[in-house]
Amino acid sequence: DAGVTQSPTHLIKTRGQQVTLRCSPKSGHDTVSWYQQALGQGPQFIFQYYEEEERQRGNFPDRFSGHQFPNYSSELNVNALLLGDSALYLCASSLPGGLSTEQYFGPGTRLTVT
Amino acid sequence: QQQVKQSPQSLIVQKGGISIINCAYENTAFDYFPWYQQFPGKGPALLIAIRPDVSEKKEGRFTISFNKSAKQFSLHIMDSQPGDSATYFCAAFNQAGTALIFGKGTTLSVSS
Numbered sequence: 001d002a003g004v005t006q007s008p009t010h011l012i013k014t015r016g017q018q019v020t021l022r023c024s025p026k027s028g029h030d031t032v033s034w035y036q037q038a039l040g041q042g043p044q045f046i047f048q049y050y051e052e053e054e055r056q057r058g059n060f061p062d063r064f065s066g067h068q069f070p071n072y073s074s075e076l077n078v079n080a081l082l083l084g085d086s087a088l089y090l091c092a093s094s095l096p097g098g099l100s101t102e103q104y105f106g107p108g109t110r111l112t113v114t
Numbered sequence: 115q116q117q118v119k120q121s122p123q124s125l126i127v128q129k130g131g132i133s134i135i136n137c138a139y140e141n142t143a144f145d146y147f148p149w150y151q152q153f154p155g156k157g158p159a160l161l162i163a164i165r166p167d168v169s170e171k172k173e174g175r176f177t178i179s180f181n182k183s184a185k186q187f188s189l190h191i192m193d194s195q196p197g198d199s200a201t202y203f204c205a206a207f208n209q210a211g212t213a214l215i216f217g218k219g220t221t222l223s224v225s226s
Contacts, residue, residue, distance in 0.1 A: 004157070033213065042120075042203050042216030043158065056212040090157050092214075101146040101207050103214060105157035 002027060004093050004106035012112045013081050021076040021109045025093030031055075032074040033103060034066060035090040043090055049074050078111075086113045117141055118206050120217025127224050133191040135220045137204035140185065146207035148214070149178065149189045151200050158203060162189070194224045 005024045013019050025032050031050045035043035045058035049068035068074045072093075078085055088110050092103040119138045127133045139147075146165055150158035164171045164178040164187065171178045177190040191198055201221050205214040 035214075040219075042205075042218050043214070045208075045213035045215070048212045056210050058213060101211070102148075102160060102163070104160060105150075107155075107157045 004029075004091055004104055006089075006091050006106040006109050008109060009107070010110045010112075012114060014114055015081055015083060017081050018077065018079045019081060019111060021078075021089050021091075021111070023074045023076070023091030023093075023106060025072050025074070025091075026104050029093035029095055029104070030072045031094045032068060032072065033092045033094070034074070034076045035092065035105075036060070037088040037090055037108070039087070046076070081113045083113050086111060117215045118204060118217045120204050120220060122220060123218070124221045125223070127191075127194045127222065129194065129196060129224055129226045131194050131224075133189075133194045133198065133222055133224070135189045135202055135204070135222070136186065137188065137217050138184075138186045139206050141206070141208075142185070144206040144208070144215075147178070147180065147187050148205050148207075149176075150203045150205060150216075152203065152219075153200050161202075191222075194222075196224045196226050198222060199224050 007022045033048040034046040037043040047057040048055045052068045063079045065077045088108040090108045091106045094103045148163035149161045151161045152158040166182045175192045180187045201219045203219045204217045
Protein backbone atom coordinates (compact mmCIF):
# COMPACT_ATOMS: atom_id res chain seq x y z
CA ASP A 1 0.00 0.00 0.00
CA ALA A 2 1.70 3.16 -1.21
CA GLY A 3 1.89 6.02 1.21
CA VAL A 4 1.73 9.69 0.29
CA THR A 5 3.95 10.42 -2.70
CA GLN A 6 5.29 13.77 -3.86
CA SER A 7 7.15 14.98 -6.91
CA PRO A 8 9.65 16.23 -7.65
CA THR A 9 12.01 15.46 -4.78
CA HIS A 10 14.12 18.55 -5.28
CA LEU A 11 13.64 21.69 -7.33
CA ILE A 12 15.75 24.77 -7.96
CA LYS A 13 14.03 27.88 -9.28
CA THR A 14 14.97 31.50 -9.85
CA ARG A 15 13.30 34.39 -8.05
CA GLY A 16 10.19 35.51 -9.93
CA GLN A 17 9.53 32.16 -11.55
CA GLN A 18 6.53 29.89 -10.98
CA VAL A 19 6.57 26.34 -9.63
CA THR A 20 4.13 23.42 -9.46
CA LEU A 21 4.47 20.64 -6.89
CA ARG A 22 2.48 17.42 -7.02
CA CYS A 23 1.04 15.06 -4.44
CA SER A 24 -0.74 11.72 -4.52
CA PRO A 25 -2.54 10.84 -1.30
CA LYS A 26 -2.35 7.56 0.54
CA SER A 27 -4.69 4.91 -0.86
CA GLY A 28 -8.20 5.40 0.49
CA HIS A 29 -7.62 9.03 1.50
CA ASP A 30 -9.56 11.85 -0.13
CA THR A 31 -8.33 14.94 1.72
CA VAL A 32 -5.02 16.65 1.02
CA SER A 33 -3.29 19.34 3.06
CA TRP A 34 -0.17 21.28 2.16
CA TYR A 35 2.43 22.55 4.61
CA GLN A 36 5.59 24.64 4.29
CA GLN A 37 8.52 23.72 6.51
CA ALA A 38 11.34 26.24 6.69
CA LEU A 39 14.74 25.00 7.81
CA GLY A 40 14.76 24.35 11.56
CA GLN A 41 11.05 25.08 11.97
CA GLY A 42 7.84 23.13 12.32
CA PRO A 43 5.53 22.74 9.32
CA GLN A 44 3.10 25.60 8.68
CA PHE A 45 -0.33 24.97 7.19
CA ILE A 46 -0.89 26.42 3.71
CA PHE A 47 -4.30 25.02 2.75
CA GLN A 48 -6.45 21.91 2.60
CA TYR A 49 -8.39 20.45 -0.31
CA TYR A 50 -11.45 18.26 -0.02
CA GLU A 51 -13.92 17.39 -2.75
CA GLU A 52 -11.80 19.40 -5.20
CA GLU A 53 -12.30 22.61 -3.25
CA GLU A 54 -10.09 24.63 -0.91
CA ARG A 55 -11.57 23.92 2.50
CA GLN A 56 -9.37 26.12 4.64
CA ARG A 57 -6.39 28.35 4.13
CA GLY A 58 -3.55 29.34 6.42
CA ASN A 59 -1.74 32.66 6.54
CA PHE A 60 -0.17 32.52 3.10
CA PRO A 61 -0.45 35.06 0.25
CA ASP A 62 -2.46 34.51 -2.92
CA ARG A 63 0.76 33.62 -4.71
CA PHE A 64 0.14 30.19 -3.24
CA SER A 65 -2.68 28.34 -4.97
CA GLY A 66 -3.73 24.76 -5.32
CA HIS A 67 -5.90 22.29 -7.05
CA GLN A 68 -7.34 18.87 -6.33
CA PHE A 69 -8.23 16.44 -9.10
CA PRO A 70 -11.07 13.89 -9.20
CA ASN A 71 -8.59 11.13 -8.31
CA TYR A 72 -7.80 13.11 -5.10
CA SER A 73 -4.26 14.00 -6.17
CA SER A 74 -3.29 17.62 -5.69
CA GLU A 75 -1.02 20.36 -6.94
CA LEU A 76 0.52 23.31 -5.16
CA ASN A 77 1.40 26.30 -7.32
CA VAL A 78 3.56 29.18 -6.22
CA ASN A 79 3.86 32.27 -8.43
CA ALA A 80 6.43 35.08 -8.38
CA LEU A 81 8.83 33.08 -6.24
CA LEU A 82 10.72 34.87 -3.49
CA LEU A 83 13.94 33.80 -1.80
CA GLY A 84 11.87 33.26 1.35
CA ASP A 85 9.82 30.58 -0.38
CA SER A 86 12.79 28.23 -0.13
CA ALA A 87 11.57 25.41 2.10
CA LEU A 88 10.44 21.80 2.28
CA TYR A 89 6.88 21.54 1.01
CA LEU A 90 4.94 18.73 2.59
CA CYS A 91 1.73 17.12 1.50
CA ALA A 92 -0.43 15.27 4.01
CA SER A 93 -3.48 13.13 3.38
CA SER A 94 -6.26 11.99 5.65
CA LEU A 95 -9.19 9.63 5.64
CA PRO A 96 -12.45 10.15 3.75
CA GLY A 97 -14.89 12.79 4.81
CA GLY A 98 -12.36 15.50 5.45
CA LEU A 99 -12.89 15.22 9.18
CA SER A 100 -10.16 12.80 10.12
CA THR A 101 -7.58 14.15 12.52
CA GLU A 102 -4.83 11.72 11.50
CA GLN A 103 -2.73 13.26 8.77
CA TYR A 104 -0.05 11.25 7.02
CA PHE A 105 2.82 13.12 5.42
CA GLY A 106 4.76 12.51 2.26
CA PRO A 107 8.55 12.89 2.00
CA GLY A 108 8.26 16.46 0.76
CA THR A 109 9.64 18.51 -2.09
CA ARG A 110 12.72 20.58 -1.30
CA LEU A 111 12.37 23.91 -3.14
CA THR A 112 15.37 26.19 -3.44
CA VAL A 113 14.85 29.70 -4.84
CA THR A 114 18.00 31.47 -6.01
CA GLN B 115 1.44 34.26 17.57
CA GLN B 116 2.78 30.82 18.33
CA GLN B 117 -0.08 28.67 19.56
CA VAL B 118 1.97 25.61 20.51
CA LYS B 119 5.18 26.12 22.46
CA GLN B 120 7.68 23.25 22.58
CA SER B 121 10.72 22.72 24.76
CA PRO B 122 13.57 21.99 24.90
CA GLN B 123 14.92 22.94 21.48
CA SER B 124 17.49 20.17 21.70
CA LEU B 125 18.06 17.19 23.98
CA ILE B 126 20.91 14.75 24.50
CA VAL B 127 20.12 11.50 26.30
CA GLN B 128 22.20 8.45 27.08
CA LYS B 129 21.16 5.14 25.56
CA GLY B 130 18.62 3.50 27.85
CA GLY B 131 17.60 6.79 29.42
CA ILE B 132 14.26 8.60 29.36
CA SER B 133 13.69 11.43 26.88
CA ILE B 134 11.08 14.01 27.85
CA ILE B 135 9.75 16.71 25.54
CA ASN B 136 7.18 19.25 26.68
CA CYS B 137 4.53 21.28 24.90
CA ALA B 138 2.06 23.94 25.97
CA TYR B 139 -0.91 25.28 24.08
CA GLU B 140 -3.14 28.30 24.40
CA ASN B 141 -6.35 27.56 22.56
CA THR B 142 -8.75 25.48 24.65
CA ALA B 143 -10.65 24.54 21.49
CA PHE B 144 -7.81 22.23 20.43
CA ASP B 145 -9.00 18.65 20.82
CA TYR B 146 -6.37 16.42 19.27
CA PHE B 147 -2.67 16.39 20.09
CA PRO B 148 -0.31 14.27 17.98
CA TRP B 149 3.43 13.85 18.11
CA TYR B 150 5.42 13.48 14.92
CA GLN B 151 8.93 12.11 14.40
CA GLN B 152 11.02 13.42 11.53
CA PHE B 153 14.33 12.09 10.25
CA PRO B 154 16.59 14.25 8.05
CA GLY B 155 15.32 14.40 4.48
CA LYS B 156 12.02 12.74 5.36
CA GLY B 157 8.49 13.89 6.05
CA PRO B 158 7.07 13.83 9.59
CA ALA B 159 5.71 10.44 10.68
CA LEU B 160 2.80 10.17 13.10
CA LEU B 161 4.11 8.63 16.31
CA ILE B 162 1.34 8.78 18.87
CA ALA B 163 -1.66 11.03 19.59
CA ILE B 164 -4.03 11.85 22.43
CA ARG B 165 -7.36 13.56 23.01
CA PRO B 166 -8.01 15.72 26.08
CA ASP B 167 -10.43 13.28 27.69
CA VAL B 168 -7.49 10.98 28.46
CA SER B 169 -4.61 11.87 30.79
CA GLU B 170 -2.12 9.34 29.46
CA LYS B 171 -1.60 7.15 26.44
CA LYS B 172 1.12 4.58 26.00
CA GLU B 173 2.29 2.82 22.86
CA GLY B 174 5.37 0.71 23.30
CA ARG B 175 8.22 2.89 24.58
CA PHE B 176 6.31 6.10 23.83
CA THR B 177 3.93 7.74 26.32
CA ILE B 178 1.95 10.96 26.10
CA SER B 179 1.00 12.64 29.37
CA PHE B 180 -1.75 15.25 29.13
CA ASN B 181 -2.68 17.92 31.68
CA LYS B 182 -5.84 19.65 30.48
CA SER B 183 -6.04 22.21 33.29
CA ALA B 184 -2.45 23.33 32.71
CA LYS B 185 -2.84 23.12 28.92
CA GLN B 186 0.32 21.08 28.70
CA PHE B 187 1.30 17.73 27.27
CA SER B 188 4.53 15.82 27.05
CA LEU B 189 6.17 12.94 25.23
CA HIS B 190 8.20 10.40 27.19
CA ILE B 191 10.48 8.01 25.35
CA MET B 192 11.49 5.17 27.63
CA ASP B 193 14.69 3.18 27.10
CA SER B 194 15.85 5.67 24.46
CA GLN B 195 17.85 4.16 21.59
CA PRO B 196 20.26 5.68 19.05
CA GLY B 197 17.63 4.97 16.38
CA ASP B 198 15.31 7.40 18.20
CA SER B 199 17.65 10.26 17.27
CA ALA B 200 15.41 12.55 15.23
CA THR B 201 13.43 15.76 15.44
CA TYR B 202 10.16 15.51 17.34
CA PHE B 203 7.23 17.85 16.82
CA CYS B 204 4.18 18.25 18.98
CA ALA B 205 1.06 19.55 17.30
CA ALA B 206 -2.54 20.46 17.93
CA PHE B 207 -5.52 20.31 15.66
CA ASN B 208 -7.16 23.67 14.99
CA GLN B 209 -10.77 24.56 15.74
CA ALA B 210 -11.92 23.95 12.19
CA GLY B 211 -10.53 20.44 12.40
CA THR B 212 -8.40 20.84 9.33
CA ALA B 213 -4.97 22.20 10.11
CA LEU B 214 -2.25 20.94 12.41
CA ILE B 215 -0.50 23.66 14.40
CA PHE B 216 3.06 22.52 15.06
CA GLY B 217 5.58 23.37 17.71
CA LYS B 218 9.08 24.37 16.60
CA GLY B 219 10.52 20.93 17.20
CA THR B 220 13.02 19.23 19.49
CA THR B 221 16.16 17.63 18.13
CA LEU B 222 16.88 14.49 20.12
CA SER B 223 20.28 12.85 20.11
CA VAL B 224 20.65 9.52 21.88
CA SER B 225 24.29 8.69 22.54
CA SER B 226 25.49 5.12 22.67
